[in-house]
Amino acid sequence: MAVCGRLSILGILVLAIHFQQQSEACRFAELLQGRTIEGPYHGRELLAIPQVNNTGKAETLANSKERLKATIESINEYIKTAAPINFADLVTPVGNYTDLAVFWNEATMVGKYLPGAIAYTIKSIPDLLEEARQAAVTKWQNQINLAKLDPTYVTIFKTLDAVINPTITGLALRVGFHDAGTYDPNASAKGGANGSIRFEFDWPSNAGLQRFIWPSIWAAKQQLDKVLPSPVSYADLCAIAGAVGVYKTDGPLINIGYGRPDVTGPDPFQGVGSNTNQQRDYPIQQIIDEWAFYGYDIETLTVLSGGHSIGFSASTNPQGTISANSRYFSSRYYKQIILGDAFFGSDRALGDNPATLKIVEELAADNLLFYKKFSAAYTNLTWAGVDPAVKRLGL
Known part of the structure; x- marks a missing residue:
């Protein structure tokens, strides 16, 4: 008492x-x-x-x-x-x-x-x-700026915003990452942001997506196909869902456009990150080399890792346990790396290399810089593997 x-x-x-x-x-x-x-x-x-x-x-x-x-x-x-x-x-x-x-x-x-x-x-x-x-200022700015975007993009964005629960914002961003993450510039069938993830739920890296985020993607598609002139692609839904996850946690409003076509089967490879499980303590150079193989430099690696600032994840893997959640999409993630308090092994590794640490320190000190760089990097990621001849709508 x-x-x-x-x-x-x-x-x-x-x-x-x-x-x-x-x-x-x-x-x-x-x-x-x-x-x-x-x-x-x-x-x-x-x-x-x-x-x-x-x-x-x-x-x-x-x-x-x-x-x-x-x-x-x-x-x-x-x-x-x-x-x-x-x-x-x-x-x-x-x-x-x-x-x-x-x-x-x-x-x-x-x-x-x-x-x-x-x-x-x-x-x-x-x-x-x-x-x-x-976050409050960003939220206000986002509400104003969203109304200025392409009407079709706004319709897709708002529909996803309405069906994605605030508890799964991290998974919303993850589905965007993982659909586009199969991109391999070295292969003839390059993969990428093509909606193939709907055939790849049995991959270990996609655990939980079918159960927790896909019902929202499916619900949005059913609604949108009734009001849009042509069916919305799963590739667009996955990519824009990630942008919505950032938006719902008061991060930047990211206009990634639409027009990505779907494929009709799984991609032949799992892509970046599949060989360096983020929950294991891989050496930073091994992570850098894997990302470089798929065409991404260390800044892109470091910036996109900031997506781990939102969501909840847990693992009983003895080689790395993470358990975290965050209300805001922010550069606090990078401050935690500097303090040695990062969640994933791949996050902690960013503090072990002078080049990545320099970027970590820059982003930790400037939240708006993080917003700017993440928005650009995520936009590029969500067009990975898409034929350059495909018209990018809404940008």
Whole structure:
């Protein structure tokens, strides 16, 4: 009961953002007791104070409230003519964890309360608030810019946006990667972004896609084929689904166009990444060499790896376990590499090579640069293997 009472006081910030009644905060406290958050912090230990934030200043509840208020004011000042944004609007409930989606107190923020959720201590709050501010501004800009794009592209994009659940944004991006990732410039049948993934669900690298993301792709196609002048290709749906995954996590709006034709069978090879499983600790040079074989330089490798900043993944493979989820598509992924806290073995390896580390550091320091480079790299990836004679529509 004491813990519940204490959280009711600390829960002022929680109440302001997410919870509506004191009883809900108490119920959360009861659920938190004895529940382990993966990482160095346990729920009860998160109540320890005082702590020092990354500016060297002791953090208090008042400081946290002031920082939150300033963040919201900054967002609304930037937007001005648009409707004011409440910080709660940035929160997306997760599956059955609707009332546990986001939890703040003066010691922690857990982005999405799932097994393996990242525990954010008070030291992280300033960075997280800035990340949320940037995400809110990006979200507003995206909504304006989407209306300016090709009408057919907008129709495809919005239909996918409506059917893709916020809990599978990482899989949405993954289906775009994996359909295009079969591209092999050295082969006569080059593969690439051609919709072949619908015949490749039994490949180990595509585990889970048929069950979790394909129903959304299929539902979008059924709707779109009724309203578009001609059937939308699976190649376009997969590619644009990836862009939607980024969009739904408040990353950049990526216009990758449409017009990719479908093939009628699987590609003959699995393509880039198939020989260096990301959950294993392969030497960075081996990863670089494999990507180079398929025509990708180290910048493309490093930039596209940033797609791991969203989604949830877990493995019991003894050679590498990852368990992570993220609300925002952001360059925080690269900061985690620098700190040695990356999830996949392939992610950690990016910090082992001077050339890739230099790119990692540049992207970690500039979120907008990451947006720009990722947008360009993903667009190029989603046209890999497509006949140059095919007209790229909507760009």
